[in-house]
Amino acid sequence: MRKAFEPKVSIVTGAASGIGRAIAAELVARGSHVVVADLDAAGAVRAADELGPSASAATLDVADAAAVTALVRSVAAEHGRLDVMVNNAGVAIGGLLEELDERHWAKALDVNLRGVVNGVTAAYEVMRPQGSGHILNTASLAGLIPAPAMLPYTTTKHAVVGLSTALRAEAASQGVQVSVLCPGFVDTPLLDDVYAAPDSFGGSSVRARVRLLQPKFLTAEQTAKRAVDGLAANKAVIPVGFLAHAMWRLLRYAPPLARAVIQGQATGHRRLNERAAAKAAKSRR
Template sequence: MTGRRGRPRSGTDRLAGKVAVVTGAGSGIGRATALLLAREGARVHVVDIDGQRCEDVVAGIRRDNGTASAHVLDCSDADAVEALATGILSEEGRVDVVHLNAGIGHAGRIEDITMEQWRRVLDVNLWGVVAGVHAFVPGMLERGTGHVVITASGLGLVPLAGLAPYTTTKFALVGMAEALDVELRKRGVRVTAVCPGVVDTGIVAASVFSGHAEAVHSRAGRFFSRRGAAPERVAADVLSALRRPRSIVVSIPMHVVPVWVLHRISPRAYLALASRVVSRIAPFGSHAG
């Protein structure tokens, strides 16, 4: 069997004609997932706060003979997300896959982080996902089928000093995904938290580095460029989760699994190791001085 442009299809035609929504799809992991889902035949709704990025991704998909449309909105605006779901459902009749991926980073010592900054990270990374679940899951339950993929993080499985708001949201997302997956799977809807390691995307450039952390912003950027995996690897893991649903998918396992296992066995040993890593890469973390 061949796909568009004669590309061989390898059992992934289950996505042909399916309707997918990807948030934060203008860059990095969301962009890579949107492009991959479109190549696999899905009709992709590209959602991002940045209109130009949205248009660029849609244009790329269309150039590749895929089907996509752009939606510019802030995922933390629950009314806008509700209107997005209503609009797509009335246009398409259903949503099969929603990848709630939009997220922002924030680094800094706790005393340098304002309440406004805490709220923004929680609004985008956590409430934005809650809004997506609230808007899209009822339609999936009505149809008795659907898959919600949430981009959490390796930092939803192990903590790291200097990233308290980010870590707070990602731990919450892992818990939410596991609870929802157990609750909804018997009704035909699966929920997966994807937990990537370090990925070379725009996230460091877009992140706020408060107070002492500001000094290591460019060093963190270089670390992500040098050590980060390609976002396409995470997109491939999202696709594999759609084919073989699981509550948690660790992406770039070599970055995450060893420390996750260590943290489960001995939190104290993990924290000692994490302190050493933080002191080399980002020496503003509380236990790194």
């Protein structure tokens, strides 16, 4: 019989905003004390205040391995346990490969991948001897299917899916559960500033592009509810939203069709860039 999901102590990274903040609220609602950890110190304090006495704030850069270890150890020492670690902090970096430079890759690798490695390593160090605990890593639909015009993002999110599903197999015998969250597009501040180059995607916003694929955005609250239900059911992979389910299935059961859709995205992005460049050249003449 599955153990009841009754977390007492949780840490959520990137919890000052968006999905992380909503997951923190959902865990508080299910009876957990939650440490709201974020690079945005003021945002973390604000979110923890709004969540009430069951939440506390911590300033954390997930890319800093020593800081992540120190936070996890101090929370476990203070509360005597750590039940849930949500490695959620992330950044979105989009654009065609030729629009990206070393800094874009470094940022995505440091936060989206190294940040998760740091969180997983620190939490496992506490959970394995404890013989219990659940690690939830936030990847994305872009971790399940190739997402062109955002290579650093899709590269790091695929790595997070691989890390999570492999660790799940390793950790099961130690009493530690591991899940990975893969939402489609969620209406959060992450979508406000995605493209590395200002004229990428013809200068139009990522929200415009997203609407072509997914007319209705998911909310952070819907995503968090699905995430925590997925934790309680100990799901390996938690896709959220119609687009995520549909594209994931399409890639598995009709790969040529899925590849055609993905190719269409890449072609569409490049065409919009070329059109914007031609328009700019014409207006300069």
